[in-house]
Amino acid sequence: MVVQPISSYRLASLQETMAQLSKEDCHIMAGGTDLMVQHKSPMGAPAHFDKPLVFIDHLTELRGIYQQNQDLHIGACSTYSELLEHPLIPNILKKAIREIAAPAIRNRGTLGGNICNASPAGDTLPLLYLYNAKIRLRSAKGERAAEIHDFIQGPRRVNRLKDEIVTEILLPDLQKDRTSLVFEKVANRRADAIAKVSFAGSIQVDEGQIHDARFAFGAVGPTIVRSKELEQKLRGEAFPLKGKVMDAILADYDRLIKPIDDQRSTALYRKTVALNLLRYFLETRGM
Ligand SMILES: Cc1cc2nc3c(=O)[nH]c(=O)nc-3n(C[C@H](O)[C@H](O)[C@H](O)COP(=O)(O)OP(=O)(O)OC[C@H]3O[C@@H](n4cnc5c(N)ncnc54)[C@H](O)[C@@H]3O)c2cc1C
Structure with missing residues (x-):
């Protein structure tokens, strides 16, 4: 050759x-x-x-991590190992990162790469969807920002022009205090394995009522599955959920989640596990 x-x-x-x-x-x-x-x-x-x-891995302009006003800015070329060591990175994101590959890959792989590769099994993505992350892009012509769910369009497909570089990821919506936040990855083993299903959930309850609920599922569709419309339905519901409300929300997600069979898993397994993770999260409000 x-x-x-x-x-x-x-x-x-x-x-x-x-x-x-x-x-x-x-x-x-x-x-x-x-x-x-x-x-x-x-x-x-x-x-x-x-x-x-x-x-672009050597460009210092793409590596800073800092807080500005309410937003956490993460340079696109920050490696997983750097993120694990940084005090500003939320613990739940560190949990997801610890489950990515092995140390050698974590020393090279970057957050920007995980986003731009746009695999539905990308392990940082469910949490980034939950946080309503913004993707900042630059080219010689200027700068723009995109919501992560608009930026990622399908497997390995992102809304990026050929001359644009992703420079930063902004987490504008770090939920603190009364919010339970989880990430779970289901794979063949605990490390160095690609997800069959992943789940990120957050819920904030004020005086027995749901104030904010968010759920994102990985590896069960061409992109991360999150529905703000379904989440909205839970707003104001009494918590813990009554049986009828729980059944209705599970039925809604049963209709929404449409996984496929592939070399890693079956559609049936993925759907069953995704719904079990959601139910378990809602029953226990954090795992
Ligand atoms: C053995 C192995 C195990 C792995 N395990 C996991 C795992 O468990 N979980 C997981 O989620 N992933 C896993 N991965 C995939 C990979 O490590 C991650 O997706 C990583 O985050 C990719 O980052 P990178 O910097 O290496 O991307 P690159 O390979 O450099 O780039 C990936 C894509 O993004 C584009 N790109 C990268 N940065 C930018 C930027 N700033 N602006 C514009 N475009 C950009 C590139 O052009 C390319 O299309 C694994 C990979 C290997 C080889």
């Missing part, structure tokens, strides 16, 4: 990187833990890329 040489760029600043992307269509490489697998060649030959590579 003849390996064609390709160009690759490792430029000194975000500005220069954006300028390059405005001139040429390139693959953006952060940690490379998804990209290298997607472009691997058989028999250990070098990975095969059909267009030039632009490396």
Whole structure:
């Protein structure tokens, strides 16, 4: 097999990187833990890329983690290992990250990469949906922000122009105090395994009534499944839920969740586990 040489760029600043992307269509490489697998060649030959590579993992502009007003800003190229060590990262997100791959991958893989890869089994995504995360993008032409559920459009499909780089993830809505927040991943083993189903839930109860409830399911559809409409129905309900209300909400999610069979699991298993996780969360208000 003849390996064609390709160009690759490792430029000194975000500005220069954006300028390059405005001139040429390139693959953006952060940690490379998804990209290298997607472009691997058989028999250990070098990975095969059909267009030039632009490396962004070294860009300090993409790595900061800081709080500004109500928002937590996370640089897109923050690695999982960095996030695990940072005091501002919520414990529940750290729990999800600890269940991603093994330390070597966590030293390379980035939050921005997990989002832009847009796998429905991406382990940070259910929580990012729950937080109503915003994705900040920049190009040589300017800057914009997108809601995560608008940005992710399908498996490996995101609303990103060729010259745009995801620079930051904003968590604008960190729920504190009286909110129970959980993340559960169901996979073949506790570490180094891709999710068959994942679930993130949060509930805030004031004086016996539900004030805010949010549920996000991973690996049960082409994108993370979250319905603000169904969540809204729970607002004002007495908590713990009465049997009839519980049955109705489970029936609603039974209709909403439409998983598929694949090499990791069956649709039936996924649906059953997803609904069990929801029921268990609502019964125990935190696992
Ligand atoms: C052995 C192994 C185990 C894994 N286990 C898990 C797991 O348990 N859970 C899980 O969720 N994932 C897992 N992954 C997948 C992967 O590690 C994560 O999705 C990781 O977050 C990808 O980040 P990255 O920086 O390596 O992305 P890259 O591979 O560099 O990029 C992924 C995609 O995002 C684009 N991209 C990356 N950053 C940006 C940016 N800032 N702006 C615009 N586009 C960008 C790239 O162009 C590419 O299309 C595993 C991977 C491997 C190889």
